[in-house]
Amino acid sequence: MSRKSVPASGAYPPASAAPVPRADIPVAPAPAPASASRRRAARGADAGPGLAPFARARLVGDAPAFRAALDIAGRAAHVAAPLLIHGRTGTGKEQLARAIHYSGDRAEQPFVPVNCGALTESLLESELFGHVRGAFTDARADRDGLVAQAEGGTLFLDEVDALSPRGQVALLRFAQSREYRPVGAPAPRRSSARIVAACNGDLPAAAALGDFREDLFWRLAVLVIELPTLAERPGDPSRLAAHFLPAICRRFGLPAKRLSPAAEAAIEAHDWPGNVRELENFLQYAVVMTDGEVIDLAPGRSAALTAGAEAARAAWPQPEIALGPGTARPDPHAGGAAQPSSGACAADPDAPAIPAPTGGFHEAKAAAVARFERDYLRAVLARAGGNVTRAAELAGTERRTLGRLLKQHGLRGAPDGSA
Template sequence: MNEVPALPGFVGNSATFREMLAILGRIARYDTTVLVSGETGTGKEMAARAIHYQGQRRDRPFIPVNCGALPDHLVENELFGHARGAYTDARESQLGLIAQAEGGTLFLDEVDTLTAKAQVSLLRFLQDGQYRRLGSSRTEKADVRIVAACNSDLAGSVDRQEFRADLYYRLTAMELQVPPLREREYDAVLLARQVVAEAASQYHLTVKDLHPDTVHWLLAYSWPGNVRELQNRIQREFLLCDGPQIVVREMVPDSDRRCQPDRRIAAPTTLNFNEAKQQVLQSFERSQLLRLMSECAGNVSSAARLAGKERRALGKLLKKHGIEPDHFRHS
């Protein structure tokens, strides 16, 4: 297995995350358009920056823009700029984001929010690298790599005729899927410890460890807000913590979406009785194993005694669920 290089800002050691990093590294080598997809808060902009700074354009600008924050009538002006006199109050010509990113990378976040007109303009630019500023008759050319991102099903938007199919195929010359935190195994704990370390440094506090209950909670929670939600919650808990360890036992309340069934488990209506029963048992079994490993700091013998099982039997269960005891041992 090839070693995956560490990237600044990226924390994780799960197989899913390391596979994503390996794909990212390969994508960065090739100077082509990329679509980064993933749920809200997974780190799509960080992935886009990593693609840029590992690529051939690393010494040139990285220009991010949130398409969803641009008013409809200003999208083309922001992307392409305008000539003097293009409209009222346009007393001076202005460079657009594409010109500002010359030689580098333009990151278009929430690209699925672009208007139909802006999609046409972006498609034209992707086809030949040429564009016109608003109010200008002169065609200009730019050498810019486009990295786009979305947290929606862009292929579904194409099917619903909400997004141009030809633009979609241009953007997906290369694709990178950033995995949600709930699919990244023990990474939530690694991330939480990094958040604590960074907050301790920022606020000149002593680093505190995570209580075993907190470790169990981190691994059991489905994290609808992904890494961003974890960062906010753990920093808050750390700053408000008076004890020697950070204790979080309850699930995060609020928001209707957090009351939805765990998306890791298929809807019961799609399963027969035996399949549904087996799935619930598997989920319970994994949850108990995680709790045991947390409480025993990865000591399999202690966990076996606590569970009233033979060490070999417990070891087989851990292997079955892909749980690594080393991840629970404090350094």
């Protein structure tokens, strides 16, 4: 693939070569070694490509798609090349980034996570690059930014696709030159921090639309790891459940609990749209609400077990566990009162009507989003009198972005040249 153009939507650049085969790494049950010397010993001087045993032990899973991601991660741990981790929410992007950091030569240096979605526009450069005393009204002393804090280690940029255009420019300049200038400083400073970025959106599509800088995309996506969803990891939901349950019971001070075969099968059948985070949330609830030592399904739920993820999703938001008589998981919209358990959701009489779905979930969602975009664009154009520049201001987006959306939906602004 040519590096002169952004790949098509959903297509991330492949690794330059297939991962080099390596021996399976034994899984150690102990947590990460506490001291630098023990970390070095755990990694091993001649270990070759791969994640350190203590780091691999924290990444539970053996599905082929997950193992393929870990193979690339093992190679990425031993080079300083920029890395982009893509995965849906809850797939464990930060955990993987930490495992990569603590498996390589930078393990003794800081790992600094940054939530790009939380960086405010006004303080963005100060947060990233720091400032010197007197740079602005409240700058009463010199302050290191996140880049300086990550010196020699890893700067982990989570939700990098949420960066504003100004933030993208600042990050591009740093990624290209490895230099940054604290706000108010007379001269730039150099950094040896490694950049590891993560996103859950379609970054190639955003770059193709102009919502994310193409040049920044290529700077970040030297190595790319695609983390699979739990639905793409057969066998791993039950492995994760077995991993989480003892720790959850200890954390809550409760006796050990285990899943019944039916509950384990239900966990495997469910597709877990919230991925590992949702699974852990469900297990915490199940541990607290189950009186005995066996977490089981509610009566009448076993019929959906063999029908796969679609039937499971239709039957319950999450697998229903067997609770005490007259008890059900509370409805968050019912004022905290427990409601009788049901296989279907009760309709909200005040909710807007939703057309009956004719395809799968993702197709229905895409159609709903398209309808919303069309209606919103028509409304904001009407408010702006057909002026696209004014409409973009009202929408809080760039004019070129709004223009592309208008073209995509076959809409036009005023005929006086402002479109």
